[in-house]
Amino acid sequence: MRFLERALRGPNEWWKYLLLPIIAFAIANTIGAIPLSIAVIFGTVNGGTLNPDNAGDLSGLGLDPNLSLFLLMFPFIIGLIGFILILKPFHKRSVKEVINGTQSIRWGRFFYSAAVWAIISGLMLFVDYSMNAEYYELNLNWSLFIPLIFISLLIIPFQTTFEELIFRGYLAQGVARWTRNRWLVALLPAVAFGLLHIFNPEVKEYGFWTVMPQYIIFGLVFGLMAVLDDGIETAMGAHAANNIFISIFITAKASVLQTPALFVNNHVDPVKDLAFMTIGAVLIILVLAKKYKWDFAILNQRVEGEKE
Structure with missing residues (x-):
């Protein structure tokens, strides 16, 4: 096991795990x-308007919906670059070591999980x-x-990789450093991940206590995958596939992705949706556990x- 153990070496002051994200x-x-x-x-100057109920809906500005998707995803590309550039001087740790504690990425796991x-x-x-x-x-x-x-x-894999690196990778290693508890490694970043989405239009439309469990459970499943697989490649793949699938195949009035x-x-x-997601989460855990011979006792x- 090297993914979480990597955080036991090098500079790991608690404030860095707060400041870097x-x-x-x-x-x-x-x-x-x-x-x-x-x-x-430019859109508002030309008479366009923003949707007060959904910040992801830029149709009122007269923008092409695919251009809108690109503009909404672009910040995550820049955020990812910023994270990678700051990580090394903060922790003497490479981005690959945040992914699985080693100097190589298991791309096969990423694509299989996706x-x-x-x-x-x-x-x-x-x-x-x-x-x-109907x-x-x-x-x-x-x-x-x-x-x-x-x-x-x-474009979407940049967004999901950015989130997975921070929550299932970086913050998970931080929790491991300070608690040594693998359950908390999965749980605490999942709660933070859920709260990150608190301003999503789905939360406003359907209510905090209705939607937030979906985000937290989703994050918890990814966290368990990372702990069991000793790295975040499977979580990265599943997260990317989820958001790409939603973007291409299904949207709704309150969806943050208006595609x-x-x-x-x-x-x-x-x-x-929560029931369907829970069933899907169990299925992917079972499939990946069989494929990679996960030991749940870990x-x-x-x-x-x-x-050091």
């Missing part, structure tokens, strides 16, 4: 948000559509849909190792 998100939302800010200014979650998501959408076809509106526009596929595949997706869901049921073992 703040700096990374600040870089994303200042420097990274410059193109978006310019688009908003494929498994994409299949599970497709099956869940098929089942729900079969049961509730809630779905076909939204196919080839001139928008084809570019959407390419933009989603190329020209294949379907529009006009009757979102957060409770049903969850009860303390993070041990000698400091």
